[in-house]
Amino acid sequence: MNNEEKPIIGITMGDPASIGPEIAVKALLNPTVYEICNPVLVGDAGVFSDIAKRLNLNVVIRPIHSIQNATFQFGTIDVYDLNNVALSDLRFGEISAMAGEAAFASVKTVIDLAMADEIDATVTGPINKKSINEAGHHFAGHTEIYAHYTNTKKYGMLLVEDQLKVIHVSTHVSLRQACDLVKKDRILEVIELLHNGLISLGESNLKIGVAGLNPHAGDSGLFGTEDDEEIAPAVTEAKLRGFDVEGPVPADTLFSKAATGYYGGVVAMYHDQGHIPFKLTGFKWNAEKKQMDSVKGVNITMGLPIIRTSVDHGTAFEIAGKGVASPDAMLLAIESAVQLAKVKNKTGTPAGMKERKSDKNLRQYSLF
Known part of the structure; x- marks a missing residue:
């Protein structure tokens, strides 16, 4: 596949005081990435050069100021340079307005590039x-930034790791608020977003399980009424619309079945x-080394007019700059972005925007 045929994937720096720059550079040291896409990092080129030097990574950091100037050559990482971090003031693992501004700018820039069709998909660091x-x-987070700057009203966070794929009715709100947001219309909306997302990912199993809110899914009203009054009616309506859906299922039962691919x-x-349950599946803690051996999982924002995937882990300030961060989740996020970009190029519509037929010729790439 030549460069003209590969999707251009914009990858944000994340917080410069975090593991974000490290996992981005490490991911692009995997030659398979360049076989499936044209990657470009978005952020401060000096931050990426500094981390490569600190960790003795054999790579050239190449600042650019236009996507048209990217070369997409393995061994040389193109960086859409925002030049907005004072390295002398940057401290690994520390919260700062400078780091926050740099991280935000990289996200806003990659959104603008995607909205202008200069890149085919976006991937975000922590x-x-x-x-x-x-x-x-x-x-509150990436999802809300994307929704705001793309003027998207209906969206959802989809987590993907192996057989477990989870979308949420609500995310970054208090638990008290989350209970109030369990409403029939929102649940129906999320079921449809998930259905369309599964198709975009090339999945053949479209059976959807809907979790109950309360213990034992309310147990006929003994432990709360939301399951009977909001969730069950949403599931009934979804079935009438042709979705293969089941619920409300008690969450402790639902996820044990979902992890097996049911x-x-x-x-x-x-x-x-x-x-x-998602992180129990994808995150592997090494008790002896007192660090993660592997951190896998992809976060996909459904319903946007552009493609956004992300690592599903945080900034890991405690290990930033130490060279031990795993790029596994970043590699998976890139892989998912490529898959979704291929679907978009065939249909003209990103995942979650409307229902479409599955293209069985799409490949699922494995970077491991």
């Missing part, structure tokens, strides 16, 4: 929400209900 807010950008995807009612 940001620190406190640093972003210290810089004056009052967003469901193609599941709907979680709130952030931790979906994230905890």
Whole structure:
């Protein structure tokens, strides 16, 4: 495949005081990435040069100021240079407005590039929400930034790792607020986003499991009424619309079945209900070394007019700059972005925007 046929993937720096720059550079040291796409990093070129030098990584960092100037050659990493970090003031693992501003700027820039069709998909590195807010950008996270700058009203966070695929009714709100957001219309919306996302990812199993909110899915109203009054009616309506859906299923039962592939995807009612089982599957802690051996999992924002995938882990400030961060999740996020870009190029519509037929000729690339 020549460069003209490969999708251009814009990859953000993340917080410069985090593991974001490290995992981005490490991911692009994998030659398979260049076989499936044309990657370009977006952020401060000096930060990437510094991390490559610190870790003795054999790579050339090449600043550019236009996507048209990228060479997409393995061994030389193109960086859309924002030149907005004072390295003398940067401290690994520390929250700062400077780092937050740099991280935010890389996200805003990659959104602009995608909206202008200069790149085919976006991949985001981890940001620190406190640093972003210290810089004056009052967003709860990446998902909300993307929704705001693409003027998207209906969207959802889809987590993907092997057989477990989880989308959420709500994410970055308090648990008290999350319970109030469990409403029939929103649940229906998320079921459709998940269905379309599974198709875009080339999945054949479109069976969707919907989690209950309360213990034992409310147990006929004994432990809460939301399951009977909001979730069950949404599932009934989804079935009438032709979706293969089941629920509400008690969450402790749902996820044990989902991890085996019984469901193609599941709907979680709130952030931790979906994230905890997901991270138990994809995150591997080494108790002896006291560090993660592997951190796998991709976060895909469904419903946007552009493609956005992300690592599903945080900034890991405690190991930033030490050279031990795993690029596994970044590699998977790039792989997913490539898959979604191929679907978009065939249909003209990003994942989650509308229903489409599955293209069985699409390949699922494996970087491992």
